Amino acid sequence: MKFSWKISISMLVISILVMGLGGYALLEALFSSSWQREVENGAEENRMLAYSFVAYWNTTAQEWQNFSDGDIRKTAEVMADGMAWAGTEFSIYEEDGQLLYGGKKESPETGKEAEKLIQVVSERQRARLLREQEGRYELATMSSVSLGEKRLIYLESDRDVTVLYEDRTARETIYRRWMTVILLLELPVCYLMTVWLLRPLGRLSRAARRIAGGELEARARMGSRDEVGLLARDFNRMADHLQQQFTELQETARRQEDFIGSFAHELKTPLTSMIGYADMLRSREMTEEERFEAANYIFKEGKRLEALSLKLLDLLVLRHEELKKRQVSAVWLAEELRGILEPALAEYGIRLKLSVKEDRIELEPDLMKTVLLNLMDNGRKAMESVPNQEEKWLCLLGRPEQEGYAFYVRDTGKGIPAEELSRITEAFYMVDKSRARKQGGAGLGLSICAEIVKRHGGTLTFQSQEGRGTLVRVWLPGKEESR
Incomplete structure (x- = not known):
């Protein structure tokens, strides 16, 4: 069943319960109020009849000592004639329930009802009883009347309350009809409103299916x-x-x-070449010079594969090993790099420029040396591929900035194409593969550098322009931020 139908039916059931129970409670309250008024009017009417009967009795009775049941009936008849205009009916009973006067025919049932009323009157001074006969309802009210000191009679007044019950039945019929109409209209209205309210959920469902x-x-x-x-x-x-x-x-x-x-x-x-040269060594007669050249090639390619495996191992270790960082002087680190690089740079006619401001940096010294050496060596290689360049400069700058410390490596080499910058830190990615292999590279250096800087909590960014060189920024966080 759809959710919209569930909500609509639930609202319909709630409406039936609320309107049904609430409506019938209201109707019952109205009927109870009207019934209470009839009871009070019946009691007041009975009281007035009792006073009237005593007044008529005092007027018509001649002898107080020896009066009979006939005198009581005669007094009741005179009183009934005098009050005929009011249309009020009353009956008079003995203490044993025997009818002395009244419009009712005496029967076992009326005698039993009278006895019950007389028993209640003896306890509460007034009693009432509802009678139903052939669709008519009568409210009987009885009270005791003293005729002197020796005679006690019971006066019952009857009040027709059929209209009260007919009104209740009519109101219930009208209420049921209106409730049926309202509920029949409520179901489609609730359904349409629910569908309208749940339309965004339908859009969500369609979007989820498309995704x-x-x-x-x-x-x-x-x-x-x-x-x-x-x-x-x-x-x-x-x-x-x-x-x-x-x-x-x-x-x-x-x-x-x-x-x-x-x-x-x-x-x-390299393996294909090594296998080929090894096969030549074992299957062909070669001169001493040819054997040396083949063995030398196998040796060089073996060393390259060894370096490749070591770099891969370094990359894996970096991702799982905890760094042991300590505070290091930025100037000291720069001078260490100068001592390592200057002889090699001088061989290629490259001038090294250092401009590093003093600060204490928290890092792992050997790994950070690896990063900066690799970046500066890449700058050297980039300048090697630019022939006839008059001045070749490789710069290392350092200064505190952005709650940390930044190193800048600047070269005047051939630069990197803009579309290649986003991929140069990927493993085995090389901008110029032929030049990189010729220089002994495998495309893992910048991947290792990026991983080292990442493990320090820093960032490695590149800016380059073809024909004008490359600027690399290594930013390392301060002591508190690195933690």
């Missing part, structure tokens, strides 16, 4: 600011997050595929 079908850009339209609108907004945020994660997963999968492909290629090329 499940592969349309990751699908979103739910937000048409209100109520709870459903907030739900749609949260759904769209979730969809944005899922799309972003899916894109990142796709990018990660692509990088893994590229890594595996590049790794296989890096192994295949």
Whole structure:
């Protein structure tokens, strides 16, 4: 069953319960109020009849000592004739329930009813009884009347309350009819309102199905600011997050595929050559010079594969090993790099410029040396590929900034194309593969650098312009932020 039907039927059931119980309680309260008025009027009428009977009795009775039942009946007849205009009926009973005067025919039932009323009157001074005969209702009210000191009679007055019950029945009939009409109209109205209110949920459902079908850009339209609108907004945020994660997963999968492909290629090329040269050594007669050249090639390619495996091991270790950082002087680190690089740079006619401001930096010294050496060595290689360059400068700058410390490595080499900058830290990715392999590279250096900087909580960014060089920024957080 649809949710809209569930809500509509639930509203209908609640309406039936509330209107049914509430309506009938109201009708019963109205009837009870009217009934109470009839009871009070009956009691007042009975009281007036009792006073009137005593007054007539005092007027018509001649002898107080020896009066009979006939005198009581005669007095009642005189009183009934005098009050004929009021249309009031009354009856008079003995203490044993015997009828002395009244319009009713004496019967066992009337005698029993009279006895019950007389018994109640003896306890409460007034009693009432509701009679139903052939669809008519009478309210009988009885009280005791003293005729002197020796005679006690009971006067019963009857009041027709049929109209009261007929009004209640008519009101209940009208109420049932109106309730039926209202409920018949309420069901379609509730259904239409529910469908209208649940339309945003339908849009959410359609958007969810589209996303499940592969349309990751699908979103739910937000048409209100109520709870459903907030739900749609949260759904769209979730969809944005899922799309972003899916894109990142796709990018990660692509990088893994590229890594595996590049790794296989890096192994295949030297291994094929090594196997070929080894086969030549064992299957052909060669001169001493040819044997040395073949062995030398096998040795160089073996060393390159050894370096490749060590770099891969370093990359894996970096991702799982806890860094042991300590505070180091920025100037001291720069001078260490100068001592290592200056002889090699001088060989290629490259001038080294250092401008490092003193500060204490929390880092792992050997790993940070690896980062800066790798970046500066890449700058050297970039300037090697630029022939006839008059001045070759490699700069290392350092200064505190943004609640941390930043190193800048600047070269005047050939630069990196803008479309390549976003991928240069991927494993095995090389901008110029032929030059990189010729210089002994495998495309893992910048990947290791990026991982080291990431483990320090810092950032590694590149700016480059083809033909004018590259600027690399290594930012490291301060002591408190690094923690």
